[in-house]
């Protein structure tokens with residue numbers, strides 16, 4: 001079936017379009033809506049957004065490839081971003097990422113075999129004062145230890 005926004009998301013798009021002087025301004029919010037619905041931005045979605053906003057497909061593709069928050073391939077049900085920038089690294093962020101890799105049996109950028117979790121490394125997520133930290137879906141988890149990470153990852157698999 002060809003891609004289309006759900007009725008509810010289509011209404012959200014109509015509201016988004018009123019906030020910008022040109023349709024181009026709605027490109028990022030619309031891509032977020034599409035990703036919320038489908039989980040990732042496929043070539044079909046790029047073309048659909050391009051048509052909907054009267055933009056060249058290359059423009060939309062450029063936005064998708066520039067921002068790491070847009071998934072360019074299918075991802076797991078949950079996404080875990082482990083910060084690896086200096087303040088987190090100084091407080092064990094690198095070891096934390098390695099711990100997650102070992103625990104999940106995947107490298108950063110990969111999805112667990114059961115499709116539950118995609119593990120990612122991230123640059124500073126602006127929570128340096130509570131390092132080491134990770135973002136799980138839309139929530140921050142801070143001052144992490146192996147024990148708290150164990151609990152978080154186990155909860156994601158339930």
Ligand code: FES
Pocket residue numbers: 083084085086087088089123124125126127128129131133
């Ligand atoms: S360095 Fe990790 S949140 Fe800023």
